[in-house]
Structures are given as C-alpha cells and as structure tokens.
Amino acid sequence: MSNDKLQTSPNLNPEQLLARYAGESCPASLSQLLEIVRLIMGSSDDLVIRTFYIYGRYEAVMLYINSLVNQQITDQQLQSFMTLPEWLSGTDKLGPEALKQTLLNKTVHLSEITVVSRMGDLINMLLNGKTIVAVEGLGEAFKFGARKIEQRAIEQPQTEQVVQGAREGFIEQLHTNLSLLRYRLPTPSFRILICEVGEYTKTSVAICYMEGIADPKLVSEAENRIRAIRLDGVLDAGYIEQFIEDHHYSPFPQVMNTEKPDKAVANLLEGRIVILTDGSPFALIIPAVFGQFFQTTEDYATRFLQGSFVRMARVIALVFSLVFPSLYVAIISFNPELIPTEFAVAVAGGRAGVPFPSFVEVLIMEISMEVLREASIRLPQQVGGALSIVGVLVVGQSAVAAGFASPITVVVIALTTIGSFATPAYNAAFALRMLRFPLILIAGMLGVYGVVIGLILIANHLLTIKSFGMPYLSPAVPVHFRGWRDFLIRAPLWILKKKPSYRQSRRYEDKEEGTA
C-alpha cells in the first residue's frame, strides 16, 4: 500500500495520538478508520493494509503487521472471509449486524476471534500481532490471533546446572513459559494474573500463584507494586525486581530468580509467588529469605541424606567466602598467637619475602581474582580456557615466586573464591563477595575485634530486613522449629509432605504450635 496520503500532526507524537483516539469507537466508514490508523501508525513499512470484498460484495479491509504474523494463517482466513458459501443466496443483501453474525457463527473457521469496538484496543491489538478485519458500515472490527514470533528452543539453563533433576529452562516468550508451568500444575488452584508494564514496551508481567496456598495479601501486594512501576521500557525480569524489592540499598537480594520451571513450581507449592516477565527467561520468586539462596531443587530430587549433606557443605562455603580472608588478615596481623606454633612458623616463612602488610596483600589478590572472574565470564569459551591457565599461573605460581604474595594467602584466596562459586544463587553469592572487602579493611584496622564488629553489622542488617513481610532470616529467626526441617538440612520428604516451610512460617505469629 502506498502511504503518501499521510496526515502528520506536527504537534503530537504517536503515543499522544494513540491516547487521543484510544477511547473513540471505530468509525463505520472504512476510509475514516484507515485514516486514523495511518495517522497513528505513520509510515511503518511492515504495516499491511489489504482491502478486499467479503463474499465478493461487502467492502472490507484486513490490517496486520507482517513482521509479527504468521502469513499462512492470515492467507487461510482471508479465504474464509472472501469465499461465498453455497447456502447463502447470491442476491440477498445482509445488513451490517447480520453480516457480523454470519461471519462469526457460520463462515470464519477460527476459535479465537473477537470483536473490538474501540480504536485504542484496535491499535494495541494490531501492535501485539493480532490481525484486524474491519467491514464498511459495521463500526466494529474483528480481531484474531495469528502471531508468530521467533523463539529459541527450550534448553538447559546455563546458570543453574543440575546433576539430577529436570533440565528444562524458561525461554524468552511468556506464553511458552506459562505453558511450562501449567503442564506441571494441572489444577484449578494455579492462577495467573497478567499486568502490563512499561510505557513503550508494554511488557506483559504474569503473577502466578496457587489459590488457597499463597497469602492473598501477598498476591495483592505484589500486584500493587508491579502496577505502580512507571518506566519507559521493561526489558528483563531484573527491572521488575528492582522496583518491587523492599530494601533498595541492601546488598542482599530479596527476590530470588530462577530459570527452571520445576523450581518455580516447587516455590508455588510452598505458597510463594512467581513473577514471569515477557522477554526474560528469568522467573522472580517472592518472598525470598536467606535460606532459599543455598537451596536447590536437586536437594529434593536426591535422597535426603545426600541433599542435607550437600546443603550443609554449601552453608560452609557461604560462610567461608565471607569471613575467611578477613579472619586470615586479622589473625596474621594482630593475633598470630592463635595459630599452632608449627604452622605459625610456616606462615611466617612464607611471608618472609612479601613487602606489604597482610591486608594489602589479601586485598590485591582479592581484587585480581575479581578481575579474572569478570574477564572469564565475558570471554568466549574458546578463549576462556587460555585465560584460566594464565590466571592460575599468574595468580597462583608467579605471584608467589615473585614475592608478591605468600603461598598461604593464595590458598586462602583460592578457597574463598571457590566457596563463593559453591553458592547456587549468583546474586546471593555476589552480596557476600562484595561484603568481603569492607570486612578485610576493618580486619586490617582492628583485627579480630574489627571482624566481629563487621559481622555484627551484617547480621543486624540481615535481622532487620524483610522480603514482602517475611523476616529475612526466617525460619532461624524468628524461631520456627517446623521450618527447620527444611532449612540447613533437608528432612525426608515423608516428613515434609505438603512442603510446609513457607506457609507455616508465614503464620509464625499466630501459630503457637512449634514455636515453643
């Protein structure tokens, strides 16, 4: 179609034009309707305006955006609009309403076809990949879905690898992701609520929850927070997370994210809410407490002894990654008498050639580890191997040989780094990795006393913050003994039965039982 008869209004941008016409009903005259569409849509070359005659006699127009639409389906439907059915007499002239009923009920072979009457809906549907058919004189338009968007295959998520357990991962398309959840939860309790966020992107955000399990207050709170988001574009779940979290300045994540549908479903069953964002393979899980960040779905898939053992190993790794370097600095520079004498001699021997105080040494090594880690994430896999060899040689061997760091320091840094990778949740590990640096500094200044002060500050912060009303350290504090069965250890499934951990602890206030 040629677009040379465009009316451009210099004063209003397309969004304002759309807002102006949004409430108006579709004009009965086709030429008027097309004029408004062209005014709003401008000269986008992927907008297809195809005029034709229904049954060969009623003037109509089909509108769609060809970059979003499956051409085959529109072609088929065009045929079902144009072909005159045999039972319809060749001479009868149908009025607009009768024509609409005939089309809807007798000739168009589509399950999902509806009628839109407002211009705003029409344009929005068009932009969402729907195909619009408008008929002269009707004052309404038909809309049907023939959307086709390229999507990648369902793969194993890169960020959450498992040895045992489901390997499916979410992809970018919301509908595929919802279907991954729905087929695991064939129950009427599973509810989905979709909001639109983002002034330009109009991203669909789906709030998924289990009716009867999730706290209704939590659901409405989540919905309110999401609807309150004012942003021009929402391109990832992370945007949503930053708007709905409780404490923006806390280093600790208060929203968990996952790429695994099975994990999302497990959390739904525990009464949490899963938020899916169109265009992002990450599902957000709220509320998230600290305990969840060292748990994986694999803990439940494996036998309980194995699951508990692995979980405790992770907790140790977590603690290691936070305090090990600062404790090392504090002991070496303030309280060397704490370590056994033989070992102290070895440490002193290793540090003999190192010119810096131990906290400078540890800081330098920690920073170079962070640089190495960041570099190896961004590099293509082929180069990554070379980098890690260089990293190992430079940081491990040569730094010691050059008298830059003592061997014990290298061991400490290595353990710390490995410990921070053992945490399954990247964002939680990141919080502890960041906090390591102030701890090293204060350890260098005040020794063991400084480390304790630092840890008290961190612990007090953790004890203060909440995620959607859940105390961050629950079920440890406030004490909820039933929650402990699935906290540091993972009790056998027959004891956990209906996955009570979150539901019970939500009601820790009004439940006397188990609270002692």
Add this chain to the structure above:
Amino acid sequence: MRLREETTLSGIEMAAILISTVIGVAILPFPLFAVRGAGTGAGMLTLMAIGITLIGLLSVIALGLRFPGQSIIQYGAQIIGRPAAAMLNALLIVFYIVLTASAAREFGTVVVTSVLKQTPIEATVIIMLLIAAISARKDLRTFANIHLFYTPIILMPVLLIVCLSFQNAEPLYLLPIFDHTPQILSSLLTITAMFQGFFIITLLIPHMRQQSKAWVSGLSGLGVAGALYLLIITSTVAVFGAEEVKELLYPTLELAKATNLPANIMERLDAAFISVWVTAVFTTLFSNYYFAVHALKQWLGTRDHRLFVFFLLPFLMLIAMLPENVLQMYEGIALIARGGFVLTVLCPVLLLAIAVIRGKRGAADAH
C-alpha cells in the same frame, strides 16, 4: 500498603532477650570481684546474687501481670502518684543512660588493655555506642530478632571454653565452699549488678503473646544466664585457685588463654573468646540503650523512640569518658551497682507491696 505483622514476643524470645542482656561486659572481670569478696566462696556469692536478683525479677513480673499492657514507667503513677512516679522514672532513665555509658567504657577499657593496645579508647567506645545506637532505632521485632540470634552464639562458645577448661581443673581449689571474708556485702552488690539487665522485662511483658508465660521465660532466662555465670566462676576458681584469681585483672580471659582446642586447631582461645564477648557486650548495650530511649518515649508520651537515639549519643559518650582511669571507672561502677540495687530490686518490691496494700491493679482488658 505494606505487609506488616503485629509484634508480639514468644516465650523463647523473651528468655533469649533476658539471657543475652544479662550476659554482658562483666563476664571478663567478675571472678576477680567475686573472689576478692568471698575467696573460695565466690560461687556461693554468685548464687546469692542470683537469689537477690530473683526477688527483683519476680516482683517486676508480678507488677507487669498486675498491670497488663503497661510498663513500670506507666503504672508507677497509678501506684505511688504522679510526682513520685515522675521522680522514679527520671531516676530510672538517668540510671539506664549511665549504665549504658559505663558498660561501653568498661568494654573500651578491656579492649584497649588486652587486645588493641595502641587504639585510643575513644575509638572503641564510640564504635560500640554507634552500633548500639543504629540498632536501637529499629522496632521491637528487630530487637527480639537480634537477641534471639545472638543468644546461642554467645552461649555456645562460652560453654565450650568452660567445658574444655575443666580438664585443667583442680576440685580441691573450690573448697571451702563458704569462706569468711569481711567485704562480702559490698561485693555482693557488685555481683548483683551484673544481673541488672533483667529489668528490661518490664518493657517487654506488655508485648508478650501470652503474658502468663512471663514467669517461665523470666525464670528460665535468669536461670540460664545465672548458670553460665556460676559455671564461669567455678571453672576459673577450679583452674587457677582463689589466690591466683586475685592477681588476674580479667580471669575469664586468662581462662580462655589457658585453654586450647583439641587436635591443636587453635593454640589458645582468648581472641575467639574476645569476639564472643564483643557480641555479648553489644547485646547488653543494645538492651540498655533500647530501654533508655523507650522509657524516655513512654515517659514523655511521644510516638516515636527514634528521635531520642542520636540525641542521647553525645551524652553517653561524655559520661563514658568521665572516669580518668581504670580505678575511677571501677569505683563508678560500684556506685552504679548500689543505685541499680535500689532501682531494680528494692523499688519493684516496694511498688508491689504498695500496689497490693492499696489494692491497685490495671484494667484487665488493657491488652
């Protein structure tokens, strides 16, 4: 709308608050005072101090249950009339401010003499007061959370050290259990002062989910803390002997130094013990600070306690810096101990007696 839950305290939280408040800065030097006062009878002296504290504790709980939903700041006026109550409240608040400051000072002194010998005492004191101040701005839920979280962290390592130290113990050192010394009364007050933290319970009873549980929580809280003090005094005397303890400034710290973990993991435990002790001091300071600001809030009838927190900080710092040396500081602490005995033990007993005689009691449905 924010998701909010109404703050109520469970029995276990109440007990934890009592334990971590009572275990404080004094665990380091108190064997010295106890042994100075009673020789080998130090354990008995501690037991007597616990007994005296128990009287105060029971009357505070009885008062709290008699006036449901109110703290001593609020029901004082009903029992003894407004002017007298106003004076009592003012005294209590001043006492708690001085108590907080003196604990911070004592802490700073220990750190400067035994760990960070080159750090100025002002630095350690202000750090501790600041941490307590930041926490004291938080609400009751966080207050309970913090105490509940730290209680096992304080109890476990101390118990471990005490248990390990028993391998060097000589039971003979503990005898005779009753030793006659002249100064027993004045040191009894000093030892009783260690348990003054129990008084925070008057602020908390109105917030208990089941107020009747206050008896159990109060007794078990004081019981656990008292048992820990008893264990420490017994093991210190058993390891060093009464005469040796008199020569040590911080006998408990020496106990940790003399103890080593099996398998040679740590040569000595004093630094580990110091870190636990820092935590214990923090919880005590936090409780006292919290009491001071909340008592001020209730007395003046303001809605928010937070505005008092940083208002008090310079005064606390000033009072903490008043004593010029360790000797003056311990003289001051002995004075505070006497005042504390009057305010936290005698006053509740008297108030309870007056309330019973005058037949005063709070509205039953106040909670």
